[in-house]
Amino acid sequence: MVLLPVFVLGLIAVRVRMKLWRVPQHSEVQPAQIADEVRRYTQPWLGRLGFLGFTNQSCVSGRDANDREHYQWRMVHGNDRCVALVKALVSGEGRPLLQLTLLSFLPDGRVVVSADRPIAPVLPKHWEEAHRQFATLQDQLQFHRQRMEGQTAVMPQAAALGSRLAVEEQALFDALMASGRFTAIPGESPAACASIAALPKLTFQGFLGLFNARGSGRRTDVASVSKRKDPDEEGAPAAEFKRTKEQIVEDYLKSYRARTARKADGKYYFLRILITAVTVAVLFFAFGKGNPVSTVLTALGLIAIHDFGHWIMMKLFGYRGMGRFFIPFISPVDRGRKLHAPAWQQLTVILAGPLPGLMVGMAVLVTGYFSPSLPPLAPEIGAMAVLLNAFHLLPFLPLDGGKVVDLLIFRDLPFLRPLFTLSSAIAVFAASIFTGPAGRVLRYVAITMFAGLAWDIKMIKVVRGGRRLGWSDAEDEDETLRRIFKGIHEEENNGFFRDPKWPRQIEVLLGEVMRKRPGFLMRIFGGGLYGAVFVLPFALVIGSLAIASFGLFGAMANTGEAGEEYEKDFPTMTAGIQPAHTGPMDRLLEATHDEDESEGLEDRSGKKRTELAAENSAKLLPLLDRLNWQHAGLAYHQEDFHDYELSLWLEVLCSKLESSWKSEAHAEALVRAETLLHAVNSLEPAMSQKDRELLCDAELRALAVVERLGASGKLDAVALDRLDKRISLLNKAPLPEVENKLLVSGWNEACLERAIGPVDMADPGKDDGSEVWQDAYRLIGAGIENLGNLGRKPVCLALAAEWKKSRRVGILPGNLAGAEHISPREADYITRFCDNHNRMAWRRLVTLSALRLEAHRLKNGRLPALWKHSLPGGAVVELDQTTGPYLRLSDRRGQVGMNLPAWVTQTGVTQARLDYDCPLFGAPELSKK
Structure with missing residues (x-):
């Protein structure tokens, strides 16, 4: 009810805005040229005005500013010296809209106007206009005579009447334009429409006009319109003499059926x-x-x-x-x-x-x-x-x-x-x-x-x-229609059939009469059935999500509460970045956030990060080259920046390093590899598992370029020694105080990612429809599984406690209390966490070994004949000169009895092999990708 007036006001505003005003252009027309439908409805008006003393002077036709056709009969009253304008506006429904306006011209230039509807929002100053609803034409004439009492009118000559009316039409248009409420529209002939500023006032006036009496174009002293001779044109049969009521009703029925x-x-x-x-x-x-x-x-x-x-x-x-x-x-x-x-x-x-x-x-x-x-x-x-x-x-x-x-x-x-x-x-x-x-x-x-x-x-x-x-006994449709048409005929409501939409009204009436209304029990049962059906899919979705979310978030709450001790064990920085050193970092952050952060890195290993780095490389690279990474490490541990900035900066550095190698700018590639290794070392220890993954990715890309630089033979002994020292700084035993916090917080992040959006962590790049549904089912399954384990602590906490006690990070013990109920997802997470540690440790050792073999080659002129070493954790690295030379890393954990423990393998999780081949000097052509 509140919105309905607003909606009506909106319609009125549109109508007011779209209505155009223009000085009408009239042309003389002969009565025979006027459409039959217009003549049929206007003739009773003209006949009644003739009876009241008006004589017809002329008839003109034209089109208004909205391209609607209209006719205007101009009649004069000799005794009253009054002009009557009968205007018939042709509508799309066939029945013209009729209006009557009476005018008297005074000697001093004023014009007295009596109309049956408003003429315009603004009128000329010399007009004395009044409008209201009149029941008869004689009432409107009598009203005009009362207004003219004591005044003498001037009647223009018959030949000059058209010119005089044209002057008043021009004055009306000029008054609209002079009011400031209307805006001129350019074109062949001047036109105007309501201005935006005046639209609220004009709309409100139009709204008030809905409650004021407005002429309908029908007068009780005007004879009824004659019937058509062809009943099919009107849609209702003509009532003829000597026809029975039953015949007329049947004709009505036949006409309704035809329509x-x-x-x-x-x-x-x-x-x-x-x-x-x-x-x-x-x-x-x-x-x-x-x-x-x-x-x-x-x-x-x-x-x-x-x-x-x-x-x-x-x-x-x-x-x-x-x-x-x-x-x-x-x-x-x-x-x-x-x-x-x-x-x-x-x-x-x-x-x-x-x-x-x-x-x-x-x-x-x-x-x-x-x-x-x-x-x-x-x-x-x-x-x-x-x-x-x-x-x-x-x-x-x-x-x-x-x-x-x-x-x-x-x-x-x-x-x-x-x-x-x-x-x-x-x-x-x-x-x-x-x-x-x-x-x-x-x-x-x-x-x-x-x-x-x-x-x-x-x-x-x-x-x-x-x-x-x-x-209530209406069953047969034809019989019901006969009753309806009989009632209309008995009421002598012949005007009903002149409405072009009368079949729709009959259809509504027929449906209301014949409709079987639902009883009370039917309404209750039907409403309940509809409500149940309507709620069912939402209940399925909401219930599944609730189960999954409750289970997953419950597991996160357990992990978060129990993992607080590992947060406390995490080493804190005793020193912070000094205010004098914050300038380069502030400029770098400002340049980074020129990009809208809402377009951030949804997938840190995907295409989005690469595109952003390429777009911002020219802006960020000079700032990164001048950055003191020891100060950056202090700022990172003060949480002055987070994973969004870190991922973008590392991607810019890695992309520039790889492009330098591809373009064979070996000197630049060497400097950038050292810088990147120094940056990774300065940023350790990582504050979260996601940051650790970013740092590992950057280090692996740097090590790959270092290995190819060494294999190219372009490095001297000094450069090899510098790189050896850089990598050796990173090659140190992991601390339980760091890794335990990353293990527990990483599992929490994985659960959160799982709850918010199901993503296959093993391969987040897949976009197959089947993968989506498998992830959705896995999400629900994980939630249901966690519901039964809300009272149990995650295995990550038990493993972290074991590592804290034994200080053997990355090693899975054969027996672990509380691990018998581990879920496949958590087992997969733990396995990959340990594999990542082994991968990084082994890759550093392989790269160090390759650099030292290259130093041996520079000193002795050739590589040693045999070279083989065992690495901690179950791997062997050896020199292969038959197909390379290559430095070949072989993962032999299964062969040396270092298999996954039973509490992991019972979940179906397997260990990934970490084999790797590192090229040495003399190896086949190196790939530049």
Whole structure:
């Protein structure tokens, strides 16, 4: 009720803004040239004015600023010296809009104007205008005479009347422009429209005008309009003498049947195809573009099944008008009619579309969780079915859910039904804002629904009239129509059939008379059924998410509370960066955040980081080259910057290092490799597992370039020694105080990432539809599993306690208390955490060995004949000169009895092999990628 006036004001504002004002251009027209429809309605007015003493002077035609055709009859009254202007504005419905204006010209230039409706928002100063509603033409003439008492009018000559009226029309236009409320529109002829500044005031005036009496163009002293000779042109049979009441009623019935028996036209099918296309597009964008053909075909199939559910129920219940056969996307399902259908049949027909697809879709989703062998496409089809049919169950017209609510509630509350239509239109319009390209079509649908609001308001009277009839025994449609037409004939309401929309009013009245209203129990049962069906998909989704989130976040809470001691053990920096040293860091941070942080690094190992680094390299690289990395390490541990900045800076440095190697700028590559190794060493220990992964990635890329520089033979002994020292600084035993904190906090981060967005940590780059559903099921499974383990502490905490005691970080003990209930996901995380430690330790040793072998070659002229060493943790590195020379790292943990313990292998997790080949001088051509 609050929104309705706002909506009306909006419509009035649009109407005021779009209305144009222009000096009309008239041309003489002969009566024979005027359309029959216009002459038929204006002749009674002209005849009555003639009876009142007016004589016809001329008739002109023209078009107004909005290109609407109109005719104007100019008549004069010799005794009263008054001019009457009868204007007929031709409307799209055939019936012209008539208005009468009386004018008297005074000697001093003033004009007295009496009109039956407002003429314009602003009038010339010399006009004395008054308007009101008049019941008869004689009332308006009498009112004008009263205003002229004591004044003498001047009558222009017949030849000069047209010129005099043209002067007043020009004066009216000039007054509009001079008021400042209107803006000139350039063109061949001057025109004006309401200005934006004056629009609120003009809108409010128009709103008040709705409550003021305005002439309708109908007067009681004007003779009734004559009937058409051809009844088919008007749509209702002409009443003739010597025809019985039954014959007239049958003619009415025949005319109604002829007008409503039209089959679905091209516009109907075009709209159906358009709505189908929009639905398919929404499902396509919602479920990704990995397999567009299968997605589109699935969407079309689901829509066809939905429509078939409506069609088959209509056929079973004897509905008419939807075709003998069901043709997907073409069969006019929504045109089926059975006005006297019981409420339970109507409810069944409405729910037969969304309910089967919804139930089958939910069954497929549940089956997909318990049956991993189900085809990967099945869960996607199930989800699309749930989404499509759940959307149709929303309680807004014209969706199926809106039809259920309308059937059970609003169809019996005609005064509230327009509000229901309004809320549905607003909901559709709001949805159009968030649906991308499909939103334009939804906006058109919303506009159509807003237009239907006026029809709902108009039909309130019709519905109330139908209820007064009280024909509870109405079963036969033709017999009911005969009763209605008989009543209209007996009331002599022949004007009813002059409305072009009279068949729609009859259809509404017929539906109201024949409709079987739902009883109290039916409303309760139907409402409960609809509520259960509507809530079911949301309950499934919300319940699954609640189980998963509660389980995952509960596990995080357990880990966080128990892991506080490892946070305290983490080494703290005793010194901080001095204010005098913050300048370079502040400039670097400012340059970094010129980029919008909302476009940050969603995937630190993916393409996004590489693109951002390439775009900002020219800006950031000079600042990074001048940065003191020891000061940067202090700032990092003070948390002056975080993983976003760190990832971008390291990517810029790594990209520049690799480009220097590819362009064979060996000297620059050497300096940048040393800088990058120094930066990694200065930033240790990492503050989080994500930061550790960033530092490891940067170090591995630096080591790869160092190995190829050594194999190129371009490094001298001094350079080899500097690189040896840089890497040796990094090659030290991991501290439990650092690694325990990273292990526990990393597991917490993994659980959080799992809860917020299911991502396969083993391969986050996959975008396959089957992977998405596997991750979703894994998310739910992990939550359910964690629900049973909320009282147990994560195995990461037990392992951290073991490492703190033994100080053997990265080693998995054979027996670990509390590890018997470890989940596969946590076992995989722990295994990869330890593998990363081994990978980094072994790669550093391989690179150091390669540098020392290159120093041996420079000193002795050749590599040693044999070279082989065992590395801590179960690996062997040896010199292979048969295919290389290469320095070959072999992972032999399984061969030396260093297998994964039973508490890990019971989860099905396996260890990744860490074999690696490092090129030495004389190896085949090195890859530059």
